Amino acid sequence: MPSRTARSRAIFLDIDGTYADHGLAPEAHVDAVRTARRLGHLVFVCTGRPLAMVPGHILEAGFDGTVTGAGARVEVHGEILKDARFEPELAARIVAALDAHNAAYILEAPEALYGRTGVDRRLREVLGPIFAGRPQHDGILSTDVDPLEDILGPMRYSDDLRSTSYAKISCFDSPVPLGRVMDDFGPEVGLIPSSLSALGERAGEIFMAGIHKAVGIRVVEERLGLDRADIVAIGDSANDIEMLEYAGVGIAVEGGHPAVLAVADRVTAPPAGNGVAAAFAELGLLG
Template sequence: MSSQTQRPRAIFLDIDGTYADHGLAPEAHVDAVRTARKLGHRVFVCTGRPLSMVPGHILDAGFDGTITGAGARVEVGGEVLRDARFEPRLAARLVETLDAHGAAYILEAPEALHGRTGVDRRLREVLGPIFAGRPQHDGILSTDVDPLEDILGPMQYSDDLRATSYAKISCFDSPVPLTRLLADFGPGVGLIPSSLSALGDRAGEIFMAGTHKAVGIQVVEARLGLDRADIVAIGDSANDIEMLEYAAVGIAVEGGHPAVLAVADRITAPPAGNGVALAFRELGLLG
């Protein structure tokens, strides 16, 4: 344990279901981030959300940088080190395919979310019942953040999205299973299940193959001269698998995706149980 407390670590935190729940982070997590940084550790947001969906109140804790879009964009100290987008022709083809099958989707870019005119109504119909079923109070957390508005707030609408520049697609409702819909796109396009498991195979995240959170971590590692042996990652969802595998210490959140739990070195509690703060303490990051 003493060796863990004497050398600075670089910690990469997923947001949803890890650092925060229902869009809110417990005070213990905010305090843990601030304390660890005061002691010389570096702490980064590492989320599947695009920057346009990361609320200011999350970033207010103070972080050394952000990896957003599940590795597509990397920013450290105010400098953008990576901003990957789908190649324009492929981006347009994906949009055309989703539109042809009547899918409800959002194009995710750092500057905004993009949706077809009227998709907000579809999302309310599909997601409303799921979010309504969530508990109104979750331990020490309240639900002041409306999860639907969390998605719809940064949205920009258009009748034609084929020329839109974006890094990832969140599909919430497709009449055709997404694996079948994407079958002709080849290895350049990846798909992972939606974090909203109730949506089943008609939903998921469509991303640039080869882009994931560990790629973003490697960009930070190279810029700051980090030692991989000092990298810690905490997450709970399917898009956290590569991140936990890459880190020297990969920590999964209890109740997270089975594949994440399978690759983790440790398990910690969810946000309502102050899991990030507990993990920091166990690793000696809080002094």
């Protein structure tokens, strides 16, 4: 049995821009997760990515569970506690609207990502220049993972996606501002900006209203009997706002979304600066 510290915490980690950069985590973060768990703390992935898009090398660090799809799916110690999807009729209407505006999008489900035939070529055109300019990290983080392949690897393609079951949509290129397209769906559907800010109003994440990362955290909290005051959340993007607000300690990443920084109790460095490991150390999670 692992030794337990006087006060055990439950830590929820965003992946992109927090625990990892372009799908790769620094060794210091992997070591921090393993050390904290050995000392009796619980550590969870809490990401906007669907499970299908969480790389095995990320999970190899060892986690107590995953909150994926920005709160739509929750798994703890191998047990699936939540798997929310868009209601089929609404799901089909949203797809039809995106197709009518010739948007480039991906439907996200735990088992796979779904796109229209040919969307991979469109994504290479739109995202290629953005990823080509990504910063190098002087050996602190490897950059040999192609971020485009990180997205396209789990993809399945079809000419008609209206019957597809999914939990979230990532739209990367809409000729009409995405907010205008989503206005027709009212309060059932939420929209937040894309984490790729360079894409502007033509991009964003479309989600089920009322589903966000804090919802997933509450599922874990209730199942394991956690004390909210002992919950720690670390993130950097717009879909991390609710979880940082909900956690007993909310930690934002330097350079993150302004609204995330505004609600945070603390700030830590990005992955290239081993920020997760630094935050764990400051909270006394590493012994």
